Structure formats: structure tokens, C-alpha cells
Amino acid sequence: MANIAYLRVSTDRQDADNQKHGILEYANDSGMSNLTFVEDTISGKVKWQERKLGEMLQNAKSQDTIIFSEVSRIARSTLQVLEVLEYCTKRQIHVHIAKQKMRFDDSMQAKITATVLGMAAEIEREFISLRTREALAAKKKIGMILGRPKGPATRTKLDKYHLQIQDLINKGVSKRSIAKIIDCAPSTLYDYINRKKIVKRDINEGKSLIIVKQRKHTE
Secondary structure, three states: OOEEEEEEEOOOHHHHHHHHHHHHHHHHHHOOOOEEEEEEEOOOOOOHHHOHHHHHHHHOOOOOEEEEOOHHHOOOOHHHHHHHHHHHHHOOOEEEEOOOOEEEOOOHHHHHHHHHHHHHHHHHHHHHHHHHHHHHHHHHHOOOOOOOOOOOOOOOOOHHHHHHHHHHHHOOOOHHHHHHHOOOOHHHHHHHHHHHOOOOOOOOHHHHHHHHHHHHHHO
8 A cells, every 4th residue: 555645736845845845744644654755747627637636646556555644735726626526536536635534544534535535526527518508508698609610710828938948849858747737637748749740950050051051152
């Protein structure tokens, strides 16, 4: 049985240290040892399945314990928090939340709480679906054309990072690392790179071209 502490942090080093301190204090009071820390530098708005959290939970085994410093470190939305807790309950992965001193384990109380959380997640999904349907119906009523425009999108949210992405690829930075730097899901970055046909270029190519032009000009 493994004890894994998950840290979701920004670029602020102090934030990570504060989370780690809180978890270590909680683990010490609970008699837990041999903690393995997994640090994830990414926004909580990204779906949990696309973060290190998703990979970590997928590899976790029954009776393993995952410790979060606080509920907000699981995800930014209530629905995602509920989904993570529901996923862990089904796979018999224990979840401890240090700041709130909450435990989701094999106890009867935890099982009852997990059942309620599962129902809450289903209700939340239904509310989101209902709000979406109502919004679409209202737009359709006033004559708005629904759905995405035909053909590929002319502008995307990663356009503003185009030069930065090209520069990092030229320098040999991995795509997963680039996704972390610009704070987006890896799948979004892969799709953008493929669509824009961004490939690694020789960083000296531009310099050589300038030198050649300068020589022709002087001649």
C-alpha cells in the first residue's frame, strides 16, 4: 500500500512548500510514513484526467492512499472534485484531505459520504446539462445559428503563443513541457502543432540567411 501526496501548484515555489508542509504535518499526526510526492504544475481548470493526477490515479492500486493539502487542490470545479472522489471510491483508493481533515476510506461513514458525493455528482451533471439545453434553446429562439462554423477555426487560443511555441520546439523542449509552460492541456497543444504544421527549425538558419543578404548588399 502506497502513500502518495499530490501537489498541484502554480509557478510560485512558496505555494508548493506550504502544501507540502501541511501534508507532512497531517501525515505525522496520522502516523503515516514513506510519502511519495507528485508535483503537478498546471491549472486546476484543466480536466483531472489530463493532468498528472489522472495518470497517478490510473496507476494507483486498491488500498493506496492519496493525500491532498486541501479540496481546492483536487480541481477548481465542484463537479471535477466529485468525479475524482467517486472514481477513487469505486477503485478502493483512500483519499485524505489534510486541511479539512477529511477521510474517504473503508469506514462505513466514508462509504455513506461517498454515496452522497456520487449522487451529488450526478445531480451536478444533470444541472449542467439542463442549463446548456436551456441556453441553446434560447439562442435558437432568437434565430442564432448553433454549432461550430464549418471548416477549421481561423483563430485559436494558442495563436498568441505561436512564436513562443516555435522557439521552444527549435530549442528541443518536449511538447509536454511546452504545454506546462503555456498552461494548456497536452492534447490541445498537439492538435495546434499539427494544424499549424509547426516543426523544429535550425535556429542558425535565419542568421545564415541574414549574413548572405548582407554580403550581396555589400557586393
